[in-house]
Amino acid sequence: MGKLTVRALRAVLVVVLVGTVFVQASMVWALVSGNDPEDGSLPLTPLRVITILGMASVQVTVVCVGRLVAMVRRGTVFSHAAFRYVDGVIGAIVTAALMWFAVTILNAPGQRDDPGVTVIMGGIGVAILGVALIVLVLRMLLAQAVARDVEAAEMQAELDDVI
Numbered sequence: 001m002g003k004l005t006v007r008a009l010r011a012v013l014v015v016v017l018v019g020t021v022f023v024q025a026s027m028v029w030a031l032v033s034g035n036d037p038e039d040g041s042l043p044l045t046p047l048r049v050i051t052i053l054g055m056a057s058v059q060v061t062v063v064c065v066g067r068l069v070a071m072v073r074r075g076t077v078f079s080h081a082a083f084r085y086v087d088g089v090i091g092a093i094v095t096a097a098l099m100w101f102a103v104t105i106l107n108a109p110g111q112r113d114d115p116g117v118t119v120i121m122g123g124i125g126v127a128i129l130g131v132a133l134i135v136l137v138l139r140m141l142l143a144q145a146v147a148r149d150v151e152a153a154e155m156q157a158e159l160d161d162v163i
Helices: 003-033 044-074 081-111 116-162
Strands: none
Touching: 003 044, 044 081, 081 116
């Protein structure tokens, strides 16, 4: 990974992290002030809690990706330590999908006239789970690469003994 790529990715990660903290702080403030509508419209308190949890899942992903980028930069990404961060990303994505399904369920009663919106929202949730599955496949590839790296190190040690 080039220095420019790493710096750009780190800048994006910092912006996302700051943005999610800002959104969380805003939602906590809104929860504390307690301004739920009384006209029977969508209750805001559950949506605020879901937003706070959803932002936490994004933050976990940002931190894990940041740690993986640091490992790539040091050349240590093909180690067992990387699995912890990849597992963190997978867990955060699954959590985000569950939060999205919760929003879909909260939104569904208001969409009785147009149930297509609920179906589309459910489809987006399935797509988010699909991203988690893609990362899981990438984790399996990482496992294979780590195994090959260990095997190559063992073969190199044997070769060094022969020479």
